Amino acid sequence: MSLASYASDPASGRGRLHAEAPAPTRDxxxxxxxxxxxxxxxxxxxxxxxxxxxxxxxxxxxxxxxxxxxxxxxxxxxxxxxxxxxxxxxxxxxxxxxxxxxxxxxxxxxxxxxxxxxxxxxxxxxxxxxxxxxxxxxxxxxxxxxxxxxxxxxxxxxxxxxxxxxxxxxxxxxxxxxxxxxxxxQPSLEAQLCNLADEIAYNAHDVDDGVRSGLIGLEQLREVPLVATHMDAARREHPGLQGRRLLFETLRRLLSAQVYDVIDATRDALRQHRIEKVSDVRMSPLLVQFTPAMRDESLVLKRFLFAQLYRHxxxxxxxxxxxxxxxxxxxxxxxxxxxxxxxxxxxxxxxxxxxxxxxxxxxxxxxxxxxxxxxxxxxxxxxxxxxx
Incomplete structure (x- = not known):
């Protein structure tokens, strides 16, 4: 797959602290x-x-x-x-x-x-x-x-x-x-992306581990609108679904929604700021992002986990x-x-x-x-x- 013009290209990178000969088969x-x-x-x-x-x-x-x-x-x-x-x-x-x-x-x-x-x-x-x-x-x-x-x-x-x-x-x-x-x-888009992927990953898997531990109840998650939306959708599509399969289906949908949201919001930001090359990325605001609505919903989930799991x-x-x-x-x-x-x-x-x-x-x-x-x-x- 070809890289976008604003992606990090190893051929034009800033190198290593100690110079090394290139590897024959890897960049x-x-x-x-x-x-x-x-x-x-x-x-x-x-x-x-x-x-x-x-x-x-x-x-x-x-x-x-x-x-x-x-x-x-x-x-x-x-x-x-x-x-x-x-x-x-x-x-x-x-x-x-x-x-x-x-x-x-x-x-x-x-x-x-x-x-x-x-x-x-x-x-x-x-x-x-x-x-x-x-x-x-x-x-x-x-x-x-x-x-x-x-x-x-x-x-x-x-x-x-x-x-x-x-x-x-x-x-x-x-x-x-x-x-x-x-x-x-700002750092590269790849670095910005890892920062947000870190947040997406731990929010989802901490919900999973919280339920698995017994410290969070499955129905308790309905206090979080982002989770409740996808849990309700899973139940409508699969009547009678419950337990861990309901949790996994909910989290699968939640992860997909956040991933697609980041892709769409980031594409919009790249167009808005007319990003064409890596130097444009560094001089712009953070570009890899949620939409405002998803950011708000993600913050509600984080606050829930803080109160109900991390401070349990x-x-x-x-x-x-x-x-x-x-x-x-x-x-x-x-x-x-x-x-x-x-x-x-x-x-x-x-x-x-x-x-x-x-x-x-x-x-x-x-x-x-x-x-x-x-x-x-x-x-x-x-x-x-x-x-x-």
């Missing part, structure tokens, strides 16, 4: 995707929390399955818009490589640990950590640190960045991936325990109560080395290491949720 973005899939950090995602810990059920999403769902959605939309599918897939697969164990609970606690040590410091951002993983922490090549990904993939991985961190990146790499956060320009007492109990594990691990390594592995300790300054080590842990390794160091089993009375 730069295909090569990036393959390096990500073979990385250690990518494999670790299978045991990192999305919402529910891995031991709470075999069928709940993990960071790995979430990343695969984001990649599928993003690639489908990219094809319809004639964007670069390989770049889109590479960004989607790598966007959570820097996430801590225990999902956002681990991220928030690790950020808090760093803030307590250095209140004026930069704290912890998982997007910045994802960039650090691919630029520095992966050790697979003799000639350079990291995976040496192309600029466009690295730019897409850095979804958010504080101004302070962007300024630090700019000092290290003038005109590099941090620059757009300082000058207000059972989830908050897990969150509290997870934060305790991360905090006590961090403190044990910083104070010397536990020793870092030599490879981790030699990789950076002490606080940075501890942060990298704890952030890279899987849920189950963090729980095991915490038990070894403290002699306590924080999750021993936390039973499995239903539906596993």
């Amino acid at each position: 730069d973005y295909q090569r990036d995707r393959d390096r990500i899939v073979h990385s250690t950090a990518f494999r670790r995602l299978v045991y990192k929390t999305q919402v529910f810990l891995n031991h709470e059920g075999d069928l709940f999403r993990t960071r790995l399955t979430h990343s695969l769902e984001v990649a599928q959605l993003a690639r489908s939309i990219a094809r319809a818009l004639q964007l670069n599918e390989d770049l889109t897939e590479a960004i989607a697969l790598a966007h959570d490589l820097g996430h801590t164990p225990f999902g956002h609970a681990g991220q928030d606690e690790l950020n808090g640990c760093l803030r307590r040590i250095d209140p004026q410091g930069s704290g912890f951002e998982h997007n910045l950590q994802s960039l650090r993983v691919v630029d520095r922490l992966e050790q697979r090549y003799a000639s350079f640190e990291g995976l040496n990904l192309s600029f466009e993939t690295r730019e897409g991985i850095l979804k958010h960045c504080s101004r302070r961190n962007a300024q630090a990146l700019e000092l290290q790499e003038p005109g590099g991936v941090g620059r757009r956060f300082l000058d207000g320009t 007492p059972q989830v908050e109990s897990t969150t509290h325990r997870a934060r305790c594990v991360v905090r006590e691990l961090f403190e044990a390594y910083v104070t010397g109560a536990a020793e870092l592995p030599s490879a981790a300790a030699e990789s950076a300054t002490p606080f940075r080395a501890v942060t990298d080590y704890v952030a890279g842990m899987t849920d189950r390794f963090a729980i095991s290491e915490h038990r070894r160091i403290t002699g306590r089993t924080v999750f021993e009375d936390h039973g499995r949720l239903s539906g596993g």
